[in-house]
Amino acid sequence: MGVTLAVLYVFLACWPMTFPPRVFYDPASFRDEIRQAQADGKRVGLVPTMGALHQGHLSLVAESQKSCDLTVVTIFVNPTQFAPGEDFAKYPRTLEADLKLLSAFDPVWVLVPEVDAMYPPGNTTVVQAPEIAQSLEGAFRPSHFDGVATIVLKLFQAAPADMAFFGQKDFQQVRVIEEMVRDLIVPIEIVRCPIIREANGLAMSSRNRYLSPEEREIALSISRSLEEASQQIKEGETNAQSLRDKIEQTLRDAGFREIDYVSIACPRTLKSVETIEGDVVILVAAKVGSTRLIDNILVSSPVSS
Numbered sequence: 001m002g003v004t005l006a007v008l009y010v011f012l013a014c015w016p017m018t019f020p021p022r023v024f025y026d027p028a029s030f031r032d033e034i035r036q037a038q039a040d041g042k043r044v045g046l047v048p049t050m051g052a053l054h055q056g057h058l059s060l061v062a063e064s065q066k067s068c069d070l071t072v073v074t075i076f077v078n079p080t081q082f083a084p085g086e087d088f089a090k091y092p093r094t095l096e097a098d099l100k101l102l103s104a105f106d107p108v109w110v111l112v113p114e115v116d117a118m119y120p121p122g123n124t125t126v127v128q129a130p131e132i133a134q135s136l137e138g139a140f141r142p143s144h145f146d147g148v149a150t151i152v153l154k155l156f157q158a159a160p161a162d163m164a165f166f167g168q169k170d171f172q173q174v175r176v177i178e179e180m181v182r183d184l185i186v187p188i189e190i191v192r193c194p195i196i197r198e199a200n201g202l203a204m205s206s207r208n209r210y211l212s213p214e215e216r217e218i219a220l221s222i223s224r225s226l227e228e229a230s231q232q233i234k235e236g237e238t239n240a241q242s243l244r245d246k247i248e249q250t251l252r253d254a255g256f257r258e259i260d261y262v263s264i265a266c267p268r269t270l271k272s273v274e275t276i277e278g279d280v281v282i283l284v285a286a287k288v289g290s291t292r293l294i295d296n297i298l299v300s301s302p303v304s305s
């Protein structure tokens with residue numbers, strides 16, 4: 001008997017704890033349940049995603065758990081932020097695996113709405129993204145941030161959380177959302193979370209699944225070139241043009257043929273700088289094969305502004 005109990009104890013102790021998340025499909029009942037949780041004194045954190053979850057997304061969930069009693073995750077591949085010809089149809093949809101990954105956290109609620117639930121038939125109301133959306137991603141994906149701002153505001157209605165967690169991998173997206181929240185007086189605190197990278201430096205992204213082994217190797221040159229540039233800034237380099245040229249050269253040497261932009265910019269306005277002083281962000285977008293990747297790094301120059 002004693003031995004049986006001991007074996008059972010060891011078995012249970014080694015069994016990973018899993019908590020299947022509560023899954024909702026209807027935004028209105030999701031909102032009602034969240035309001036009830038808040039009325040019961042719970043602080044609620046929101047993590048909006050398009051699914052195909054990886055450690056980057058899970059880091060946002062973990063961050064939410066540090067300051068909130070309940071974390072709500074939304075999984076919705078938002079059609080309006082994709083332009084015709086982009087990868088909306090082939091975007092990875094892996095709900096079962098996503099729910100499994102989320103079951104390592106507790107308590108987590110997940111909203112998985114249908115398109116019609118977020119865009120009721122006849123929906124003609126949209127959000128025009130703030131001016132900061134015009135450059136960089138906005139210049140190459142012209143309607144993208146209107147789609148992001150529209151769905152994020154809708155998600156804030158469906159999940160009226162106290163805080164919302166976004167990754168700095170999509171640096172311009174966080175700035176767009178911060179400005180929208182300020183301009184539209186949305187009662188939610190936006191929290192920026194650091195970029196999670198693979199051991200080799202590649203920024204985690206759902207779209208990395210599209211990469212062949214050769215393309216993955218080429219993709220590594222993005223984080224490598226950002227790290228090298230960051231090092232040079234820390235050593236006192238102030239010439240933005242020369243650094244941009246070096247990054248582009250590294251990417252081309254590695255095999256990138258289509259580089260949308262390499263920008264060294266003010267982290268607040270995202271305007272390009274010519275002389276590097278104070279804090280800057282280096283942002284890159286480039287295509288390998290048919291996969292478009294983005295990455296960035298924040299750097300503090302020793303040269304004061």
Ligand SMILES: Nc1ncnc2c1ncn2[C@@H]1O[C@H](COP(=O)(O)OP(=O)(O)OP(=O)(O)O)[C@@H](O)[C@H]1O
Pocket residue numbers: 048049050051055056057059060165166167168169170193194195196197203204205206207208
């Ligand atoms: N590597 C990462 N580190 C930290 N946050 C991340 C990372 N990747 C994505 N996120 C954040 O997760 C949230 C949901 O992003 P999304 O579902 O688009 O994932 P993604 O991996 O960025 O996908 P995509 O490949 O479409 O860019 C966003 O706030 C995004 O910034």
Ligand SMILES: CC(C)(CO)[C@@H](O)C(=O)[O-]
Pocket residue numbers: 048049050076078081148151152170173
């Ligand atoms: C914020 C977001 C979930 C809106 O669809 C998406 O742009 C993303 O996953 O970064």
Ligand code: BAL
Pocket residue numbers: 081082170
């Ligand atoms: N993570 C940003 C979502 C998009 O590229 O559409």
